[in-house]
Amino acid sequence: MRSRPGGALLLGLAALLAALAFGSRTLGVVAIGFLLAGAAARGWAALARSHVSARLTVDPSPAVEGDDVRVAIATLRASRVPVGSTTLLASLGHLGAIECRLQGHGRNATGELSLGRLPRGRFTVAESTLELGDPLGLETVSISLATPRAVVVHPRIVELTALFSDSGRLGVDGRRLLLHRPAGYDLHSVREYEQGESLRRVHWPTTARRGKLMVKELEESHRDAVAVLLDCDPAGAVGRPPDSSFDAAVRATGSLLRAHAARGRRAALVTTSVHASTLSVGSLSGDFGAALATLAGVEPDAPHPLDRTLAQATGPSAQAGELVVVTGALGQRSVDRLLEAAGRRLVAVVWIDAPSWNGQPTRVHPGALRLGAAGIPVATLRRGDDLAAVLDAPRREASAHG
Structure with a gap:
């Protein structure tokens, strides 16, 4: 807590010296008045310094990019000393400094801050300070607040009925690739039979041998699971949010993840950002x-390219029976890794044509052509495209036929 030095005391001292x-x-009487007012303000500041609790409520919650976001602020002071003004100062991520004048009701003060239509992101409230002014406007007390709250704005995703990857599932040799067991369980080990167990679980070859x-x-099989991987390579990020190629990639990732979850499939979201998750x-x-x-807080800050992630994949991203990659940086090595993976499991790719966000003429990426020729479903998303039409199989077919 800190207080701003009172000008009344300084002015009173100056007037007193001038009077002497x-x-x-007459000037001496004025000086004494200033000194008394300044002393009273300093006494008020000492009494006003107390614990203050603050509560921030975001509306709507959760917010989706493009929503008109408002933050309701409510504070409660431990001190009962009356105040003349209450102002909240804070920093809100890369949105910068914010300021909100609160209306006081005794120890309580409330206010509302309109943030406008926000892009996708996670905006952490930091450096929160409550400035209290005395009733005479002579003294200001600044109290630091603990407000570990963030305004989270989700990406705007679309609902899909059928996915582009549902059809044309061909392996790298041109044959249709099927999972041997799309769901169920894998054999983990064998053990001795216990009384009461079903004979259906008997492993007869081991029984005969022993x-x-x-x-x-x-153990539960991973072959029915799908991993949706968002490549956060900065090389594939063009444009400024919210109209950037990376924001389009995030929306595509969220839409695909929702479609698989709606089907009841176990899915895993994998990001390659510096805080890979x-x-x-x-x-x-x-x-x-x-x-x-x-996805709200992910940034295009991957420390290494996609091919390295694919080569070092572990956990759900390596075990899932299907891999869907969303990328705007499809290098030759990444294409080679995807072709290798397609020999073991289902693979699909959403290619974000990042140069189209920079006004460059659209062209077919040679890597996407290689993947398509190998039977890997590839959806290409360019600036201005309808996301649902690109990812949804029935809409793609309808668009293709006119």
Whole structure:
């Protein structure tokens, strides 16, 4: 907590010195008045310094990019000393400094701050300070607030009925690629039979070899899962938010993730940003909300290219039976890695034509041509395209036929 030095005391001292120098009684009376007012203001500042709790409520919550976002502010002071003014000062991420004048009601003060239509992002409220002014306007007390709150704006995604990757599933040799067991369980190990267990779990080859009943230990199969990987390579980020190629990639990633979760498939969101994360999504309830929050704050700051991520993949991104990659930086090595992966599992690619966000003529990427020729479904998204029409198979077919 800190207080701004009171000008009344300084002015009173100056007037008193002038009164003594010139022998002016009138000026001396004025000086004494200023000194008393300044002393009273300093006393008020000492009493006003107290703990203040603050609550910030974001509306709508969760917000989606393009929404008109408002923040309701409510503060409660421990001190009962009356104040003349209450102002909240803070920093809101890269939006910069914000200021809101609050209306006081005793120890309480409330106000509302309109942030306008925000782009996707996670805007952390930092350096929050409450400035209290005394009733005479002579003294100001600044109190630091603990407001660990962030304004989270989710990407605006679209609902898809069928995906571009649902058709044309061909392996690298031109044959249709099928998962041997799209769902179910894998054999993990075997152990001795326990009384009461179903004979359906008996592993007969091991039973015959050991001469006693042995049952199968099963673990849930990952072959029915899908990993949606968002490439955060800055080389594929062109334009300024919210109209940037990377924002389009984020929207595509969220839309694909939602489509798979709506089908009841286990999915994993994988990002290659500097704070690389892997988040499992099992439903459209809490898990999917957490994924959208992750996509809200992701930035194009990957420390290495896509091919390295594909080569070093572990966990859900490596075990899932299907891999969907959203990228704006499709290098030759990345294409080679994707072709290798397509020999083991289903692979689909959303190619973000980043140069189109810079006004450059659109062209077919040679890497996308290689992938398409190998039977890997590829959807190309350019600036101005309808995202749903690019990712949704029925809409793509309708568009192709006129």
